[in-house]
Amino acid sequence: MKLVDEYRDPAVARYLLEQIRELCDGPLNIMEICGGHTHSIVRSGMEQVLPPTIKFVHGPGCPVCVTPTAKIDQAIALARRPRTIIATYGDMMRVPGSSSSLLQEKAKGAHVKIVYSSLDAVRLAVENPDSEVVFFAVGFETTIPANGLSVIRAKQLGLTNYSMLSNHVLVPPVIRAVLDDPAVRIDAFLGPGHVSTIVGSQDYEFIPAEYHRPVVISGFEPNDILESLFMILKQRREGRCEVEVQYSRAVTKYGNPRALDVVKDVFSPVEQEWRGIGAIAESGLSLREELRAFDAYHKFHDWMPLQRPEEPSECVCGEITRGVKEPRDCASFGTGCTPERPLGACMVSTEGTCAAYYRYQLVTVQTGGVRD
Amino acid sequence: MNRQRLARSRPLTMEELPDVVQIAHGSGGKLTHQLIETLFVPLFDNPCLKALGDQAILDPSTERMALSTDAFVVKPYVFPGGNIGDLAVNGTVNDLLMGGATPAYLTASFILEEGLPTKELAFVAESMAIAAKKAGVQIVAGDTKVVERGAADGLYITTTGVGFVPKGLQWSPAHIRAGDVVIVSGTIGDHGASVLAHRFGIDFESQIQSDTACLREVVMAVRDLPGIRCMRDPTRGGLATTVQELSHTSGLNLRIRETSIVLQEDVRGICEVLGLDALYLANEGKLVAVVAPEEADECLRIMRTVKESKDAAVIGEVTDDIPGFASLETYIGAVRVLDLLSLDQLPRIC
Amino acid sequence: MMCLAVPGEVLDIDGSIAMVDMAGVKRRVCIDLLAEVHPGDYVLVHVGFALQIIDEQEAQETLKLLRACFQEDLHAAVGSQQEGD
Incomplete structure (x- = not known):
C-alpha cells in the first residue's frame, strides 16, 4: 500500500532504534496524545525494543473513551424512541452507558446503524422520510469537519428528520488541563498527526512556549513514531524545545482552512465534560444556535434522561487518560473490568489504554525467559 | 431425505417447482418430496441418497473414521467468491482433512426461510453438488425444514462429514515440538474481508473474493510426509486464533512473523480503511501446518505445486519460551502475545 | 483511538465526490x-x-533522507568491520 508500506521497513526501524539508543541519555516520559498512536505503539510492541528509560504515557486522545456516560445514556434513550434510527460510527456501539449500550439496544430491536461516514447518516434520513435519523457524532478536530458538513448537507436538502447528538472534543484545551495537573510527569509530546492535518502545527506552539515541553507531530506507522522519538531526543540533546513535524507529508503549519471554516460555520465552543477528567472550559463544540433544529439534544429534549449517571467509582479511567496511572494500577483491571464487561471506556474501545494493554499483554522475550 | 415414502407421481422438473419456498416445503408432505426429488436428489446424485431411506448405510473401510459437523449461517448467503453451499461442503470436508482423513460422505441439513426463491435454493444446492464432486464426497443423507419468513437469513445449512484416516497417521497438536516450523497455505483474511465488506454495506467497491476452497489436493499431496505434526484450518477467529489454540494445546509458543504473513492488496486496503486486524479475519480455504524442521522445505515445495496452496509460506517457528501462548514478531522486531479476540470486530473510525 | 485515516489515490472527480482507490478498495x-x-x-x-x-514529494524526500542516513551508517558499519578484519 503506497505511502504506508514505506514506513514499515524493518531495516529502517532497526536503524532508527539504534539512533534512539545512542541519543537516549536518561528517563523520558512521552505522552502520545492520540489513541491511534497508542494502537500503533502497543500493536508493534514498541516499548520492548526501546531503551527502558523511555516510557509512553497514553493520553486522552480517544473520542470514544472520553464520551461521558451521560451522553451514551442520551443516545440510548433516543434509540428507544419509536421510529428513530440511531446512526453512529462502529466504535460507539459497545460503549457502556449506565445500564446498556447501543449494541444491546440493537439486540433488543432498536434501529441502530453503523455508518462509515456522516454522509451515510444523511442518506439514511433521505431514504427513511418517516423516521427520525439521529447521528450520534463523536470526534476530535479530525472528524468534526466531516460531521459538521453533514448538517450543512442536511440543511441544503431541506431535511427535517435529520439531527445530531454530538460529543465533539478539542485537543489543545485538554493538553492544557493535563499539563496544569501538578501530578503529571511528562517530558515531551507526540503530537496527533491526523488532528494536525486539520488544525496545523501552529495550534501546539503554546506547549513549548508556556509549558516548555517539545512536541513532534507524528505519523502513525511504527517507523513514523520511531523517527518522531528520534526527533524529540535530538531536540533534547541540542537544548531545543519547539514544535516539529515528522508527519510532513500531511501536516502543514496552518492546517486545512476550508475544514476549519466548516467547523466555525456549524459549531461554537462550549464547556465539555470529559469522562474521568471532568469539565473543561471551551473544550467541546456544539451546534450553533441557528442550527438548533439539527441538534438532537434540543429537538428531543423531552426524551433526555433526567438523572445524571454516576461514573463507576472503582474505575481509574480518569487518572489513566491523564497519564497519572497505568492500567496495572487499577484494582479492577482484568478482573472486574475486561473487554467483555468493561467498566470504563478505556476498556471499551479496542484502542482504549486498558483494552490495548489487556489485548496485547506485553511480553518481553529475551534470551533466558520472559519479563513481566 | 425424509422419513415418509414418496407419493409416486410424475416427477416434476425444476421449472415446475413453486417460485419460492413455502412452509409446507418443510412439513414432510407432498411439497417436501417434490423438493427433494426434483432438486436435491438429481443434484447430489448417488445411490445412498436415491434409496431415500431413513438413513444412509455406508460400507466403511477398516481404517479409522473421522467425523465432523458444522453449521453455516453466513450472511449474506451469496458473497463474492462463493456462497453458503460450497462453504458448507468445503468447511466440513476441510475439517475432516485437517485430521489427515480422506473425506468420503456428507449429510446436509437445511433450514430454509419461507419465501426463499426456489431458484436461489437450486443455485446453492448446485454449488454444493459441484463442491462435493470436487472434494470427492457424496452427500448421502439430509433433512429439510422451513421456518417462517424473518426467522432466518435465506437459508442455513448444517453438514456432517465422515472420512477415513490411514493407518499409522496421527496428527495432533500434542506432537508439536520446539523448533518446528509453522506453514500457512496462502494469503489470509480473504473470506472475512469479503463478507465484512458486504455485511456493513459501506459502499466499498472491491474485488475481494472469499477464498472458500477444498483443501483435499493440498492435504493429499503432503499427507505422506512423516514430519507433519498437525494441521488446522484457520476459519472463525482467523490465523491468530488458530495459532493461539495450537499453542495452548501443545503448551508451546507458536511465534509468527508479521513480515512473513501475506495479505492480498485489497484485503489490506479494507483492513486499513475499516481498522480491522486481518489476523483475526476468517479464512475458508487455507490451512496452517506445523512441520518438523527437516521436512519444512519439502512440505513447502510440494504445497506450492498445488493450486490452492501456491502461495504457501513459512510464517513462523515453535519455541518454548512463552508456554501456552502464541506470539507475533512485529515489523520492528518486538514480540507480543497474540490474544484471543473477545468480541467480533466492528469497523472503526478511530 | 483517534482518527483512522488512510492514503488513497483520486481516480476521478464528479462535483464534490471523488472516487478514491485505497489499496484496491x-x-x-x-x-x-x-x-x-x-x-x-x-x-x-x-x-x-x-x-x-x-x-x-515531501514524503519521498524525507524517506530518501532517512534512507541516505541509513545507507551511510550501513556503509560505515560494513567498512569498519572490514577494517577490523
Missing part, C-alpha cells in the same frame, strides 16, 4: 473539505472525507 469520498484536488493526487481519507492532499 474503492469508495466515493467527499472532497468538499479541500480547495483543489486532481485525479492522480493522493489524499488522506477519514470517515469518507478527503482531509488533506498528501505531499508526495
